[in-house]
Amino acid sequence: MKYDIIVIGSGPGGYISAIRASQLGKKVAIIEKYATLGGTCLNVGCIPSKALLDSSHHYYDAVNHFESHGISVEKPTFDFTKMVERKATVVEQTTGGIKYLMDKNNIDVFEGLGSFVDATHVKITKNDGSEETIEGTNIIIATGSKPSTLPFISLDKERIITSTEALKLKEVPKHLIVIGGGVIGLELGSVYKRLGADVTVVEYAPKITPTMDADVSKELQKVLKKQGMKIATSHGVSAVERNGDEVIVKATDKKGREVEFKGDYCLVAVGRRPYTEGLGLENAGVQLNDRNQVEVNEHLQTNVSNIYAIGDVVKGAMLAHKAEEEGVVVAEYLAGQKPHIEYNLIPGVVYTWPEVAAVGKTEDELKNAGVAYKAGKFSMRALGRSRASGDIDGFVKVLADKTTDEVLGVHIVGARAADLIMEAAVAMEYRASAEDLARICHGHPTYSEAVKEAAKAAWDGKPLNA
Numbered sequence: 001m002k003y004d005i006i007v008i009g010s011g012p013g014g015y016i017s018a019i020r021a022s023q024l025g026k027k028v029a030i031i032e033k034y035a036t037l038g039g040t041c042l043n044v045g046c047i048p049s050k051a052l053l054d055s056s057h058h059y060y061d062a063v064n065h066f067e068s069h070g071i072s073v074e075k076p077t078f079d080f081t082k083m084v085e086r087k088a089t090v091v092e093q094t095t096g097g098i099k100y101l102m103d104k105n106n107i108d109v110f111e112g113l114g115s116f117v118d119a120t121h122v123k124i125t126k127n128d129g130s131e132e133t134i135e136g137t138n139i140i141i142a143t144g145s146k147p148s149t150l151p152f153i154s155l156d157k158e159r160i161i162t163s164t165e166a167l168k169l170k171e172v173p174k175h176l177i178v179i180g181g182g183v184i185g186l187e188l189g190s191v192y193k194r195l196g197a198d199v200t201v202v203e204y205a206p207k208i209t210p211t212m213d214a215d216v217s218k219e220l221q222k223v224l225k226k227q228g229m230k231i232a233t234s235h236g237v238s239a240v241e242r243n244g245d246e247v248i249v250k251a252t253d254k255k256g257r258e259v260e261f262k263g264d265y266c267l268v269a270v271g272r273r274p275y276t277e278g279l280g281l282e283n284a285g286v287q288l289n290d291r292n293q294v295e296v297n298e299h300l301q302t303n304v305s306n307i308y309a310i311g312d313v314v315k316g317a318m319l320a321h322k323a324e325e326e327g328v329v330v331a332e333y334l335a336g337q338k339p340h341i342e343y344n345l346i347p348g349v350v351y352t353w354p355e356v357a358a359v360g361k362t363e364d365e366l367k368n369a370g371v372a373y374k375a376g377k378f379s380m381r382a383l384g385r386s387r388a389s390g391d392i393d394g395f396v397k398v399l400a401d402k403t404t405d406e407v408l409g410v411h412i413v414g415a416r417a418a419d420l421i422m423e424a425a426v427a428m429e430y431r432a433s434a435e436d437l438a439r440i441c442h443g444h445p446t447y448s449e450a451v452k453e454a455a456k457a458a459w460d461g462k463p464l465n466a
Helices: 012-023 039-044 046-064 079-105 184-196 214-224 318-332 365-370 386-388 417-429 433-437 449-460
Strands: 002-008 029-032 109-112 112-116 121-125 130-139 145-147 175-179 198-202 231-233 236-243 246-252 256-261 265-268 272-274 307-309 348-352 354-359 372-378 395-400 405-416
Touching: 002 012, 012 029, 012 039, 012 079, 012 318, 039 046, 046 079, 046 386, 109 175, 109 372, 121 405, 175 184, 175 236, 175 246, 175 256, 184 198, 184 214, 184 265, 184 348, 198 256, 214 231, 214 354, 214 365, 214 405, 246 265, 246 433, 307 417, 348 417, 354 417, 365 372, 365 405, 386 405, 395 433, 405 417, 405 433, 405 449, 417 433, 417 449
Parallel strands: 002 029, 002 130, 029 109, 130 307, 175 198, 175 265, 198 231
Antiparallel strands: 112 121, 121 130, 145 272, 236 246, 246 256, 348 354, 354 405, 372 395, 395 405
16 A cells, blocks of 8 residues: 555654645555554653643642632542543543544554555554555654663562553552652652652752753742652662662762662653664664654654654654644645744643743753843732632743843743743744733733733833732
């Protein structure tokens, strides 16, 4: 069978690319090695983690905040099994929706491991051992990533686990040790902290969320500590050992002292690595870089002209929405259009509570680049909407060019930050100034007023409600 485009991998990048290509008149096939579509994000990543985050948030509110709202209930309890079952239902509904979209867009779906025979032929090895080969004029690699570990850690996937296992535990840990203070570690740590576990985060860098703005990291750490999470930054893990149901994590602190953390589970959340195993890239002549990522040009084209790669398997942030945009870009490029993607304006989000979101440059990045800038900051505590809901932690920070007033970065810690950040992303796509944002009428009372006020603080240094 011959196709205009073959997509290997059905995660957000792959399935969106397949849909867009089909919309533009291409005959498309998609290959997925697992029984369900949607890749890591829908099956063992974004969607199931948010389902558990929402369930645990409801419970946490019932225990800690209902009383202040005048709501009296008997001591709340939770059924962890039911929470996990609900998560599984959400995943099933979402992945089923992808299957519907494949059918709706006349995309042929092949289940099995896809590997290159040569630059235009892909062999599909099915679970029963049978094989089938299909031909594609163009091929898109969208195989995503898998959890990373450290060389000296042996993952038993029972007590020493990755995010995949953390999403399907049979019990709430008594003490969960999280190695890695990035997005995945903090989100899953929050789930289990809310449900009563002791949680200790061990981070090598001097701050959690190391790639985010320093003010954001500082505020988030303060809030999470207030919620009871223990955080040990500047700690380099040297060993992880299991003794029965106990896990011992050894680390060296910034003063060179060896310390030990003991718990019943250890989540290794030190990042993710591109998934290229078994693809047979050498058969097609596709080159990898020194980080095992597929090397691509500005059109996401590999060194083999008819083969493209998108998402976690190429350089850049490992984010589902980044993969989706790249998938659209490749599909439109192959249809003769001239799409573009602005990598600087891909927002990043941490779904703790309060949420964290950012787009554009951090202060450190601007300083290191020698860019003259001004900063405006506004506290969520000063908003009527925040006081009404009780979500008073956090702030909005707007960074703008000192001369032109163009918005260069926006950083938010606060309720619904994940949604608020898109106002900033749209403004920055159109190269808005801080004054532009400040002069737009925002609904009252809303959390979004903090964006307006922070923009005014950056523009003329005179927010109205602070």
